[in-house]
Amino acid sequence: GKVLAAIGQVGLVVRGLYGEGTEAVGNLFQISNQITLGPSEEEILQNLAAVIRQIVEQERTAQQALLKANRWAMEDRVYRAYGTLTNARLLTSQEAIRLLSDVRLGHELGILNEVSYRTQNELLVLTQPAMMQRFADEEMQPETRDYKRAAIVRQRLKEGKK
Template identity: 35%
Template sequence: MKTLLDPQRSWYLENKVPHPCVLVTKWTALRNLEGWPFPTRCDAPALSELNERVSRVLFESFGDCEEKIDWLGSTPLVQSLADERLLTPGHGTRYPQAISWFWNKERFGLHWGGSDHLRLDFLSPGGEVTETFLEWRQWEERLAKSLGFAYRSGWGWVTADPAFAGAGLIPSVLLHLPASAASGLWEAMMKTVERRGFSLSPVWASERGESDFFWLRGSFSFGRSGDELAQTLGDLAEKITLGELEARRREQETRFVDVEDRVNRAWGLLTNARKLTWEETLPALSALRRAPEMVIMNKEVARNLDRLFFRLQGAQLRISFSEREGEEDRNRALTVRKMLLEGEDACLKD
């Protein structure tokens, strides 16, 4: 069993048709095992027994996992890599016995430890909300039969946070909204989102707090079914996408030269620079993803732009190229240049 996340295998490398706005769809479930108190009220022997039970059932049901991380014993580099790939289980890594298991190139993750016994994650590139929800639910039902999750009629899944009882589900998508961010439209979107029991918050922000990227995430699941949450997530993602595409259309009509200049400057930087910081790379990639048709780019390369948002972060580069911290800027420039001009991923080694 590996103890280090493989730099050449991850969920974001899956070959899917890119969505205009959604980079990632993520389903997270909070579950507790029947007959046990929450971990915060367990003594050390009980926690050890629970851990052994989960490990045994996982091995019997799924065989050996592709990846396993003991967070207490993991290096800062591995923890940074997990953060970059959206694999870190919330606050669970600070729990003394926190362990995570991953399958299917990290698309499926099961996390042990934290305020709830188990946290189940399913990650997928793109915005196929219905398809990914059905796939996640099949996996969750299989685990439920093997482990026996705590459930109460009229209440739902028992969780440490009552707000996430019921379905015990946190659905989310990572959105790319450059035109909405520039026009301030995303602030108006927040009100619509909040009325539906979701939140919209910026991520990957610059030092000035600006960002083109937002997490759309469920705020509570009590009193709501998984199907309802999936439907709401899909509806909101579609509505936000339509608003963003309309904002892009208006921007292109009224400020075409500015948009064209921004995209071509980004292309020039990414295909010519010999050293690139992440802070330089992110807005340039955002501009390119917003309108790739404005530059001469291979169609297959354009399809794979989304993976660069994860491939070019610091920990990934340090592991891929066996470099020390602080030496990744040259390899970042090399990787993005070869990808855009030659369609070759310099991080993937034979």
């Protein structure tokens, strides 16, 4: 609440992961400049940096509160996500993002440190439909893409353990 209000006051806007009109997937958002005339690039960057610091602080506070309130539920959520990612045979892009986000939350909270941040970041990019299509030899149908996405995730998680 407070952070979103502050974002609007400095001329920034929060959107879903894929931009205007989209919803957040896996707790990933896009923050962009709403005002095109007036502030300099330096002012915009300073405002953005200040907002990001606030968001990170609020997120860490919320994460610790969640962990303190119900540790078992948080552990279960994180390990279920990891279990699905390491064993699934079909994964949609949205499911992959959501599950990877839960694994990242587990990493942040010290629950699950099996997967490095580097591997998590690579998977967030590599599992997007456009990236998968770019590296494919042919156009893929959604189910084929979901199958290959799951295979990529399983392989990278096996390789990317700390």
